[in-house]
Amino acid sequence: MLTSSQIGGAVALFFLASSGDVLARPLLYSRQSTNSSLGDFGSCTLPEITFAVGFDNRKETSFEPTNLVDYNHGSADGIDIITNFMCDQLVNSCKADATAQATCKTAQAAADAQLPGTGFQADAFNAVFGIKTNFGAVDVVTDQGTTLGVDADDTATSSVSSVAAAATTAASATTSTASSCFQSAASTDSASQIGDFGSCTIPQIEFGVGFDDRTETAFQPTNQVDYNHGSADNIGVITQFMCNTLVNSCGANALAQSTCASAITAAAAATAPTGQQADAFNAVFGIQTNFAAVDVISNTGINLGPDGTGAASA
Structure with a gap:
């Protein structure tokens, strides 16, 4: 049975939630992270x-x-x-x-x-x-x-799929050679913001079809010279390797290592296994990519759409 104080609190909460000021905003909620990094x-x-x-x-x-x-x-x-x-x-x-x-x-x-x-x-x-x-x-x-x-280009959400389809077509034409061609987008951030990466370039990940002759989409480091690792279906394999390389080979400073740890967290928070994860990882380093537009392909060649739900973008 509720006590009088509990009933009073519930009534107060009801009237507070009924006010226009509260309804004009999303309900407040907080999330606590267990990630000590x-x-x-x-x-x-x-x-x-x-x-x-x-x-x-x-x-x-x-x-x-x-x-x-x-x-x-x-x-x-x-x-x-x-x-x-x-x-x-x-x-x-x-x-x-x-x-x-x-x-x-x-x-x-x-x-x-x-x-x-x-x-x-x-x-x-x-x-x-x-x-x-x-x-x-x-x-x-x-x-x-x-x-x-959604991208502020005068194109409403209903037609975004056609934009994604065009991006996917372009991506499919280029990903077969991505493993042999190193192309790195420039970061918009300075070393004082994200750290000094020593002898290595800023970590960056790409997402596409055809890496290591795979049928499915996969992740791999963009720079295969500094971060020499094959592709993987799970981005965590790549992000962990790249952050470890900063410590073991590149001689990156503590801030760069911390930034990489934050990038791992960002990638893990995005929808798996989609290009959104690569975009989230890259964004932490100030690098803007659009792998979220690339359709997810299963290892049996099935197109699952950019969000991996089975709805193709075309």
Whole structure:
């Protein structure tokens, strides 16, 4: 039987949830990570960002902290306003340790590597903390109420599949030679943000068909010189090898090693085994890729679509 205090609390919660102010925002929830490599966030929950329409009565999509108790800040069109505030909050109020502060800086870099003003930025930020979200599926809406599609290119969600199909066709034509051709995208981040990788290039992973004569899609290091490893169906095999190589062969500094650990977490938080995992890993290093558009292919040659659910993009 409920006590009088429990009943009173339930009634208060009901009236609070019925208020317009609360319904205008997503329900607050927090997620605690068991990954000690992320750091200690002190009195605060893990930083997490939401992307949607309607924050602070806006017509357009915008970003805001998911937990408005620990990270009390209004919404913003630019994610940097939110990420800067949240990372500063870790220092000024939460009393997070140095590792947590560094992880937050890595998450900022990951968000900045994605298409500005899209949900992909929120997903990349959250992924560094091991939090899986799918705000990349949210259409971008302008302050005039015009829907621009998920990648803000005036293409609504209903036609995104045709874009993905075109990307998949292009990817299929090039992945057969990917294992012999080293092509590395440039990072937008400096060594002070992600570390010094010693004698090696910045870690980067690609996702495609045809690696090592495989029938199925697989992951492999983009730079096979510094990170000489065959392809694998499980991205964890590749990410662990690359991060170990930073320690054992490259002579990378502690910040670079920590960044790589954050990239492992980001990849693991994305949908497996899809190109989203490679994109999430690369984004932590400030490298923007679009392997999420590549259809997942099984080892029997079945096209499972870009999200691996069985729905092909074509």
